[in-house]
Amino acid sequence: MTTPTGTLRTGEPASARLGTLAEQGATGALSTETGIVYLAAGHVVHVESAVTPDLGDLLTHSGALAPDGWWEAIDQAGRRCRVGRQLVDSGHLAAGALELCHLGALFDAAYFVLAHDGPALRFRPGAAHWLGAVRSVPVDTVLRESRRRRELLHRIWPEPAVDRAPLARVPGPDAADLPVRRGRTLAQVDGVRTAAQIATALACRTFHTLVELRRLAAAGLVTPVAPLVPVPTSAPAPAPASAPATVSAEPGPSPRPAAPDEPDTALLRRLLHALEAL
Secondary structure, eight states: OOOTTOBOOTTOBHHHHHHHHHHHTOOEEEEETTEEEEEETTEEEEEEOTTSOOHHHHHHHTTSSOHHHHHHHHHHHTTTTOHHHHHHHTTSSOHHHHHHHHHHHHHHHHHHHHTTOOBEEEEEETOOOTTOOSOOEEHHHHHHHHHHHHHHHHHHOOOGGGGTSOEEEOSOSOGGGSOHHHHHHHHTOOSSOOHHHHHHHHTOOHHHHHHHHHHHHHTTSEEEOOOOOOOOSSOOOOOOTTSOOOOOSSOOOOOOOSSOOOOOHHHHHHHHHHHHHO
């Protein structure tokens, strides 16, 4: 149930909440642990996830749009939530090219947001994305396509860690001996990049990249990099027996991560412009 502030019932799956919002013809933004789904009149108009390249990355890295044209459109129309329309009206991009790229980015992000059907966190009624209207998609179509992608990837290789973890190469055949797309994908695996970063480098949709990476994993050519576990160099000195333990009535702050992740520049730019639009 949605309260006036948009807070959701704890633990409600995102897919179930999206279905309810579609029936209500709702407009706004549904947040989950892995991204945000934007709705207009009960249809999905945009999906964002921090682990997929955004529309600007796909357009500029592919050469379909110059970076200056992208940022010019954001500067001129971001506050009015009409960036997509600005790109077309200014002649920087054909309407059909924008629509195709937008749908690819939408379904890529939706896979990560909905693949494991985590809980919906919050719905913000009336919230709009700065891109503006490009093409709306029925909620049922988005849910069905996300399930189809999950099942296909599972058939290729059942370990989902490939989708998000940094990937490393395993000694084996040279990339030249593989199909062209698979070889290009393998050449980008360096022990540091994730699937989304590889997709950005290749100016390719994330799902297509995931298909090739799972095939490479099934062939034993790539593997997720296990997170490093810090090993203490020496044991801490024991506390004196006479020193009483200090008990605080207030909870302490969360411990700082030993190795914080480097901020994703593209995500920070998107957040900046979203805040400016608000």
